[in-house]
Amino acid sequence: xxxxxxxxxxxPAFDPFKRQPTLSTKGWDSALSRLxxxxxxGVTEEEMKLAHKLGFNGYLNYHLQASKIEDGACQAWVGxxxxxxxxxxxxxxxxxxxxxxxxxxxxxxxxxxxxxRQLHERLVEFWxxxxxxxxxxxxxxxxxxxxxxIRKHVLGKFPDMLKASAHSPAMLEYLDNxxxxxxxxxxxxxxxxxxxxxxxxxxxxxxxDVRELARCFTGWTLAxxxxxNFDPNGHDFGEKMVWGQRIPALPASSGVQGKxxxxxxxxxxxKHPKTAEYVSFKMLRFFLQYDPSPTQIAAVASVYTKxxxxxxxxxxxxxxxxxxxxxxxxxxxxxxxxxxxxxATLVPSQVAKVDQLSFRYLPLLGQAMYQWDPPxxxxxxxxxxxxxxxxxWNFATYITTTNSTEARMDAxxxxxxxxxxxxxxxxxxxxxxxxxxxxxxxxxxKALVRGYLAATPTMSLTRTRxxxxxxxxSATYNxx
Amino acid sequence: MSxxxxxxxxxxxxxxxxxxxxxxxxxxxxGGAALFAWAYPEWLPKVSFADSFAGERDVIVxxxxxxxxDGLSLCVPFGDPLYYTGRPTIAIPRPDSSSANRAxxxxxxxxxxxxxxxxxxxxxxxxxxVVHGAGLTYNTRSHFxxxxxxxxxxxxxxxxxxxxxxxxxxxTSPMKNAASLRAITIADGLAETLKGAxxxxxxxxxxxxxxxxxxxxxxxxxxxxxxxxxESIDPAKTAASDALNTINMLRNLNVAxxxxxxxxxxxxxxLGRGLRNSAALIKADIGVEAVHLDIGxxxxxxxxxxxxxxxxxxxxxxxxxxxxxxxxxxxxGLTQNVTVVVxxxxxxxxxxxxxxxxxxxRGTAMFAMGxxxxxxxxxxxxxxxxxxxxxxxxxxxxxxxxxxxxxxxIVQNRLGNANLGVVFPGYVxxxxxxxxxxx
Numbered sequence: 001x002x003x004x005x006x007x008x009x010x011x012p013a014f015d016p017f018k019r020q021p022t023l024s025t026k027g028w029d030s031a032l033s034r035l036x037x038x039x040x041x042g043v044t045e046e047e048m049k050l051a052h053k054l055g056f057n058g059y060l061n062y063h064l065q066a067s068k069i070e071d072g073a074c075q076a077w078v079g080x081x082x083x084x085x086x087x088x089x090x091x092x093x094x095x096x097x098x099x100x101x102x103x104x105x106x107x108x109x110x111x112x113x114x115x116x117r118q119l120h121e122r123l124v125e126f127w128x129x130x131x132x133x134x135x136x137x138x139x140x141x142x143x144x145x146x147x148x149x150i151r152k153h154v155l156g157k158f159p160d161m162l163k164a165s166a167h168s169p170a171m172l173e174y175l176d177n178x179x180x181x182x183x184x185x186x187x188x189x190x191x192x193x194x195x196x197x198x199x200x201x202x203x204x205x206x207x208x209d210v211r212e213l214a215r216c217f218t219g220w221t222l223a224x225x226x227x228x229n230f231d232p233n234g235h236d237f238g239e240k241m242v243w244g245q246r247i248p249a250l251p252a253s254s255g256v257q258g259k260x261x262x263x264x265x266x267x268x269x270x271k272h273p274k275t276a277e278y279v280s281f282k283m284l285r286f287f288l289q290y291d292p293s294p295t296q297i298a299a300v301a302s303v304y305t306k307x308x309x310x311x312x313x314x315x316x317x318x319x320x321x322x323x324x325x326x327x328x329x330x331x332x333x334x335x336x337x338x339x340x341x342x343x344a345t346l347v348p349s350q351v352a353k354v355d356q357l358s359f360r361y362l363p364l365l366g367q368a369m370y371q372w373d374p375p376x377x378x379x380x381x382x383x384x385x386x387x388x389x390x391x392x393w394n395f396a397t398y399i400t401t402t403n404s405t406e407a408r409m410d411a412x413x414x415x416x417x418x419x420x421x422x423x424x425x426x427x428x429x430x431x432x433x434x435x436x437x438x439x440x441x442x443x444x445x446k447a448l449v450r451g452y453l454a455a456t457p458t459m460s461l462t463r464t465r466x467x468x469x470x471x472x473x474s475a476t477y478n479x480x
Numbered sequence: 481m482s483x484x485x486x487x488x489x490x491x492x493x494x495x496x497x498x499x500x501x502x503x504x505x506x507x508x509x510x511g512g513a514a515l516f517a518w519a520y521p522e523w524l525p526k527v528s529f530a531d532s533f534a535g536e537r538d539v540i541v542x543x544x545x546x547x548x549x550d551g552l553s554l555c556v557p558f559g560d561p562l563y564y565t566g567r568p569t570i571a572i573p574r575p576d577s578s579s580a581n582r583a584x585x586x587x588x589x590x591x592x593x594x595x596x597x598x599x600x601x602x603x604x605x606x607x608x609x610v611v612h613g614a615g616l617t618y619n620t621r622s623h624f625x626x627x628x629x630x631x632x633x634x635x636x637x638x639x640x641x642x643x644x645x646x647x648x649x650x651x652t653s654p655m656k657n658a659a660s661l662r663a664i665t666i667a668d669g670l671a672e673t674l675k676g677a678x679x680x681x682x683x684x685x686x687x688x689x690x691x692x693x694x695x696x697x698x699x700x701x702x703x704x705x706x707x708x709x710x711e712s713i714d715p716a717k718t719a720a721s722d723a724l725n726t727i728n729m730l731r732n733l734n735v736a737x738x739x740x741x742x743x744x745x746x747x748x749x750x751l752g753r754g755l756r757n758s759a760a761l762i763k764a765d766i767g768v769e770a771v772h773l774d775i776g777x778x779x780x781x782x783x784x785x786x787x788x789x790x791x792x793x794x795x796x797x798x799x800x801x802x803x804x805x806x807x808x809x810x811x812x813g814l815t816q817n818v819t820v821v822v823x824x825x826x827x828x829x830x831x832x833x834x835x836x837x838x839x840x841x842r843g844t845a846m847f848a849m850g851x852x853x854x855x856x857x858x859x860x861x862x863x864x865x866x867x868x869x870x871x872x873x874x875x876x877x878x879x880x881x882x883x884x885x886x887x888x889x890i891v892q893n894r895l896g897n898a899n900l901g902v903v904f905p906g907y908v909x910x911x912x913x914x915x916x917x918x919x
Contacts, residue, residue: 176781176835184834188781191621191840201622207873210621331716366668366684373776374546376624384669386719387682390727391668393705394692401693448708455700466697470704475712475720 027440031321032056036438037480038287038319039063040118042340047118048438056321063119064312066155073348074115081353082107085143089169089226092140100140102355105369108146109358113339114348123154123311125335126286128370129377130279131165131197133174135370141170141226142370158279158309159270162197166266169226175375178221180214181234190214192375198269200278205243212242216261230259243268270309276301280314285380287318289327296323329479331382334365336480337392341399341472344436345409353406361398365391389478396472400465414468415461425453428464432471445476537655537896538817538852539762541755541805542645542673542772544631545798545824547779548623551844551877552830553786554596554795555610555858559589562866566831570784570838581787586610590858593786595795598803602849606856607810609914613843613860613880615826619872621840623779626825630883631672633904642676644884644903645770648891649677651899659767660725666754670719671772680770681722686757687736690727702727735760744808751775751801759808762818778824782835798822802849810851819850819894823883829875830866841876848886852894854916861912881912889914 027033036043036051039060051059062069078085082103084092092100112121127150135142145168153161165171172178175189190213195201219235222228235258240247245268247261269275280300284292300317307313332340338361362368366388372378379385400409414431416422429450433441453459453467471477556572557563564571572593575585583591584600590612592600602608618635620626629635633644642650645663654662663680665671670682683689691698702724709720738760740746746756751773758771777794784791802820809818827844849855861880864870872878888909891897900909 179782179833179835179837181834185839186781186833186835186837187839195622195624201620201625207619207621329713374623374779379669383672383675383715386715387665387670387680387723388668389709389716389720389723390689390691397691397693444711445708448704452700452704462694463697466693466701469693470701470708473705475709475716478716479712 028437028442030440031324032059033438033440034324034327034480035060035319035321038324039122040343041112041122041336042343043436043438043440044343045434045438048440051438060316060319063117064155064315066117066120069116071116074111077110077114077348078107081110085147087143089140089144090224092143093225095140097139100143101135101370102359104135104143104146105358106354108369109339109354109362110351112335113342113346113354114351119315120154122287123315124150126283127154127161129286129372129380130282131161131171132372132375132377133170133370134373138170138173141168141173144168144226145170153311155312156310157307158304158311158314159266161311162193162270163266165197166193166220166262167228169222169228172220172222172228173226177217180218180220181231182218182236185211185214185218187211187214190217193266194269196375198278199272199274200281203272203274203278209243212240212247213262213265215240216242216247216265219258220262230256232256232258235259235261273301273305276304276309279309280304280318283314283318284323287315288323289330290380290382291328331385332478332480333378333380333385334367334388334392335362335369335378337478338362338365338395340436340477341396342407344472345399345413345468346407347410350408350410351406356404356406361395365395389473392478393469393473396469397466400469400472409465409468411461411465415464417461420459423459423464425450425459428453428459428467432468436468436471436477442476445471445474448474537652537769538819538850538890538894539768540645540770540890540895541758541762541818541820542671542770543751543802543820543822544627544671544673544772544774545778545822546623546627546774546776547824548626548826548828548840549778549824549844550780550784550786550791550838550841551612551614551824551827553593553784553791555586555612555845556583556591556593557589557612557863557866558583558585558591560866563830566866568832569836570786570832572786586858592799593792593795595786595792596799598796598799599806602803602806602810603856605811607806607849607851607853609848609853609855610858611846611848611860611881611886611914612858613863613877614823614846614883614886615843615879615881617879617882619842621826621842623825623840628672630823630825631675633884633887634906637906640905643671643673644887644891645673645772646676646680648895648897648899648903649674649680649770651902652895652897654679654767655769656765656767660729661722661766661768663770663772664761664768665772665774666757667772667774671774673772674770677770679722679725681719681726683726683730685753686730686733686761689730729766733760733764733766735764738763740804740808742807742812744804746804746808747797747800749797749801751797752804755801755805756808759805762809780828780837781833781839782837784832784837802847806849810849817850817852817894819848819852819890821887821890822847822849827877830871830877831875842872843877843879846883846886848890848914850894852916854913859912859914882907882909885909885912886914 032051036047040047054062084100084103115121133142133145149164149168175192176186177189180186187210191210194205215236219231221231232255237250237252237258239249242265277297281297284296300314303313303317367378399407413435414428429446433439449467449471558574573579573582575583575591581594585591599608616626616630631643632640634640649662661679663674663677665674665682667682668684674680706724709717746752754773761768780791786792823846824844826842828838828841833839868874884904884907888900888904889911891903893915
């Protein structure tokens with residue numbers, strides 16, 4: 001099946017580059033190459049070789065069983081550079097809040113760039129947007145959310161992640177449920193759990209449902225320095241009617257029993273067909289293409305329903321060879337673009353820290369981490385990001401020329417310093433193709449890069465750096 | 481980008497910014513069409529372009545208050561005792577109170593809180609119009625839906641996927657035919673309001689917009705990028721071509737050295753810097769005819785405190801920046817006229833919640849400012865007391881003026897575009913006398 005698809009030229013009707021007949025339709029446009037581009041934060045020689053060795057299904061399975069992938073070097077780096085990630089709130093609250101934030105962001109960038117569990121890291125990005133929390137509002141609580149909600153369930157079941165999120169101190173604080181009490185209703189979380197986390201804005205609920213759901217969530221708050229706590233004194237024990245679901249009144253003496261009002265509604269929401277649809281739509285949009293078809297959404301949603309929201313099973317339904325061959329291109333977000341450039345040019349063992357990349361360049365590129373204020377997560381739309389090309393071009397120049405130890409390009413990948421005379425436009429283009437595209441670089445781009453290199457009478461490392469920067473800056477590289 | 485980032489970018493060309501004069505002298509050779517021909521989007525309806533509206537059309541500055549700004553704090557109905565009943569801890573005291581936080585009366589019913597004080601001169605000069613009870617008539621309390629629908633100019637219609645201001649620009653001829661940049665969002669991403677506009681770019685800092693790396697290969701690399709991106713797909717393809725053209729144009733403008741007129745001092749805030757840069761681009765007369773800016777911080781579910789705390793701070797930022805822009809560009813009079821519009825996605829509940837905040841509501845206040853605006857008043861439509869039976873869902877200031885009424889009149893009378901059916905499809909606006917005839 002896989003072999004047949006690889007040997008078969010893609011259906012021209014589905015070819016997103018059909019208006020560009022000069023583009024290669026070999027390797028680059030195969031289902032396997034498209035899969036590698038979508039499950040990683042940037043194609044590398046190693047990743048492409050692995051994909052060809054394991055085949056389509058084998059490669060996807062490999063990434064969907066992330067815990068089996070040996071990742072010791074990355075884990076060691078994180079352990080050394082971000083020791084606070086496992087800490088309880090009691091150990092974090094009194095620190096200068098920039099310290100836990102720096103450790104969280106730097107380790108997230110490092111893992112996303114250099115972990116071998118690439119799809120796992122892409123899913124962390126996806127779910128961190130789905131359950132977006134702005135760091136500044138919740139500070140150290142975000143570390144627990146990243147660990148116990150996102151990373152814990154990223155390849156598990158969606159209902160478990162949603163439940164963890166509903167109990168997450170960071171989420172309760174971010175969406176103000178800590179202030180949602182019997183006498184002083186606050187609707188913020190009740191609205192967003194429906195609109196953004198489960199059924200979507202067109203799910204069919206009303207403003208009255210939002211208020212009634214908010215009543216169910218009264219008393220869900222925090223204790224101590226940031227641990228989940230249900231406070232019966234803040235709970236409204238009266239009867240609620242949420243979206244046709246009657247939540248019967250309880251005696252005020254029921255105490256912690258009152259928590260079941262919202263637990264019941266969470267169960268209702270995860271089983272709602274609109275949740276299956278909305279979560280499937282978002283996964284398809286993030287991993288496949290901007291405007292998935294109703295058929296594609298229905299196919300993934302049926303997997304959600306059958307498997308109880310099993311994320312790996314849904315991913316298999318998103319990333320089918322058919323879907324990939326038919327997919328229209330996606331424009332990389334700045335984060336993905338930066339990570340790809342890092343993977344193509346840096347040697348992980350030589351990257352001591354990622355501070356400049358995380359704290360200066362991501363904001364310049366427009367996607368400062370965990371700083372998206374509204375709860376809908378960073379936009380996943382080409383038109384939002386399209387205008388930021390100049391920042392990408394300048395970042396490409398930075399990463400190929402800087403002498404900083406955290407981003408010093410591994411020139412040996414592209415340039416033979418021992419025998420400089422052996423470097424030719426062809427050897428450099430081949431090296432760029434290998435390290436930026438896993439060898440599957442479109443012919444038109446190859447020709448343009450070769451032309452830039454051949455425009456001067458002698459080869460130089462300086463011009464080679466410019467050629468790499470231009471390739472990273474190219475339209476081809478910036479579209480998935 | 482702040483100044484200390486120049487070195488890291490190796491942006492040597494930032495040091496050779498030249499004056500506007502040299503741009504004007506060489507603009508023939510730097511015109512936007514030098515590198516690429518841009519294509520109009522396919523959906524653009526065929527319209528007949530007038531030769532020029534120059535001198536008769538205003539530049540528009542559009543500001544979005546993200547998060548749902550509480551109109552009852554932005555412009556306080558101090559004449560209604562029910563406003564005070566609903567807000568025991570966060571109401572703005574009456575103008576006749578002795579509190580330092582008392583409202584500044586705009587008329588005998590409405591007033592500005594102290595946070596909005598920097599807009600009082602514009603109001604008194606008759607250049608600032610407050611429109612109260614304005615907003616989206618479509619009933620949603622979702623930030624994202626409401627922002628989306630306001631920016632698109634139509635609610636819940638999948639066939640409308642460009643912004644109202646984008647469609648305005650797409651259906652008018654450029655003020656300057658050679659302009660490489662007609663519209664900008666002062667941000668890292670293009671606002672949906674401008675989606676669909678030809679020659680529109682997000683530029684967070686127009687003073688630092690250039691390609692880094694060696695000066696000796698810059699032109700060659702730019703040409704390479706133009707060629708490579710020339711066969712990409714939209715929206716990135718067009719954005720790249722606009723970026724390349726704009727780099728050439730802005731390199732020759734001294735935006736960083738801009739001196740505001742009339743003693744105006746812009747606050748050093750995001751909006752203050754953004755409006756200062758907007759003024760520089762407008763006065764440079766390079767064909768920029770629409771600028772969009774955002775200011776967040778209005779989602780005041782908790783600790784709203786419009787007297788001294790969070791919302792007071794946000795309002796002070798808004799009025800300080802807009803007040804400076806008024807002084808710089810409107811009070812003094814310009815060769816180029818400017819109209820400012822300020823909108824938010826919705827207002828907030830009349831009653832405060834238990835966290836000294838307010839939850840999502842419906843109607844709010846919007847603003848229009850300019851010499852062509854019939855200002856110095858608070859425009860309302862059938863304003864009624866804030867008693868429960870008069871409120872939307874018994875809790876919110878109702879939307880009694882569709883925000884499109886205000887925008888459409890400005891599009892038609894100040895921006896010189898009669899294609900209202902394209903800018904606001906399927907909507908027949910009520911003309912409410914927001915604008916003055918051209919002076």
